Amino acid sequence: MKRDLISIEDLSEKHLRDYLELGKRVEGTSPEVCRKVLAGRILGVLFYEPSTRTRLSFEAAMLRMGGQVIGFSEALNTSVAKGESLADTIHTVEQYCDAIVIRHPREGAARLAAEVSRVPVINAGDGANQHPTQTLLDLYTLQNLFGRVDGLRIALVGDLKYSRTVHSLFHALARFKDVRFRFVSPETLKMPEYVIEASEGATTEVIETTSLEEAISDSDVVYMTRIQRERFPDPVEYEKVKDAYRLDRAALQNAPAHLKVLHPLPRVNEIATEVDSTPHAAYFPQAGYGMTMRQGILAHLLGGKL
Template sequence: MNLKGRHLIDPSDFTLEELNQIFTVAQDMVDIPEKYDKICKGKILATLFYEPSTRTRLSFESAMLRMGGKILGFADAQTSSVKKGESISDTIRVVDGYSDIAVIRHPREGAPKLASEFSQVPVINGGDGGHQHPTQTLTDLLTIKTLKGNIDGNKVALCGDLKYGRTVHSLIKTLSRYKDMEFYLVSPPQLQMPEYVKNFVKETYNVKIVETSKIEDVIDEVDILYMTRIQKERFFNEEDYLKLKNSYILTADKIENAKEDMLIMHPLPRVNEIDYSVDKDKRAVYFKQAKYGVYVRMSLMAHLLGVI
């Protein structure tokens, strides 16, 4: 399968077979990193981050550097010509003359899609508003595939901010494409998964969805617990945030009855939704998950650049 020159704006841009190809190479990169340490020599990644990021930006930069390539870009749009009023379409048309591939994070939904329509190089969506976060989804899928052995047939609880959380929107849409999936949506009423997302996965893939406001109701049922933080930056006023910020705090006693092989995942950063005592539990894999993000982004860029 040739992915050269493609964009990744939404996980549905790739077939499951194409995703599996990316995961297979990513796992090989984990096992034999030296095999790939020069494949992007002479290639340049542009990182255009209009919104704060640690893991996404640094993992992309680490990924390109590990493959022998170079990076340029900005981590604060206020240091770029955006401050002068430059449009994203003009920015990408300039930057694609400086680079071979670009990753864009933007607070406005649809901005990476717009950039891809003007770009001569592959564009990767590094997160757009509360909409999508496809490379986090690829990270999550590689983590599940590697640690569970299989993505099909898992019961997955998504907990926390399901209204604004772009990571869970991308994840549930993509996981629904796999066989025999079941979902438990755990959130306060104010932060429930949007109806359009639930309707899409139910009508398109006929998956089972159960909604609850209590994590204790589902903890002994699930194979994967995917925690998310209550995102202060998505609220219009601080009072609403303060009412909800402590809705879910996962502690060691709350997972006593969970399955021995359950995975506790989190896209990070965490605030207080996972107590530090949980870090010692073998089921807590969120830091492994973050590391897998480097390798899946290595594989993705290598495929889009056509160097493998």
């Protein structure tokens, strides 16, 4: 049976820990051996929305595992612009490749692609819904920085309403033991009830606040997010909150020495560049872990031996 990676909701705590283990195995494998794992295999990369890190890290991951990549980075120059349905695009592309990575502005697009595809499908973001490989790389980053995920105190900061990254990460972390959360956001960008509701049953402690200062002094991880202009139906609302949180050196003065700052990137104003050189900054290594994690994901879904 083919394997897909569509939603964090499909993964149990054991699945999550298995993926973290896969990342470790990639790191423990030499580049020469890695290049043989998916040799001769082709990855179809279908990006209907712009992306830098996700697309490039998937492509780099496939190349490092010895495979090759085909695809598009915008739908404008494809048959989609002529009105082709997603199902028809998938039926076509699956003829050419061994797995498909898809990013699409509509929620549920990756699930639909997986339903019609005979090759594995990986969700690289479907509208405001899911971005499971980002979540896995975030978990993998935490595992590498702290040696564990269990028991961490994590502040999620910024756009908690529209950020799919934050929603998925919260649901995934809630499955680990004793993870405690602080939700830091303006009132208008609070974590939606339906997201909290969906994690019901997990043993989690959640404190909601508007104070970033308080979160910095009492957390192991501050996970910053960009306030995403493109998700706001009303531009006036965006202007009101766009600079709500800005992390700079001064704000980190009272931070515990071990505090790490993560960000899914791209950033705009929410983290000052002066933070980059502090020992707290971990967002660029996080992007690096993304490639390692995706190497593991590709090997796993394509049946490559690591």
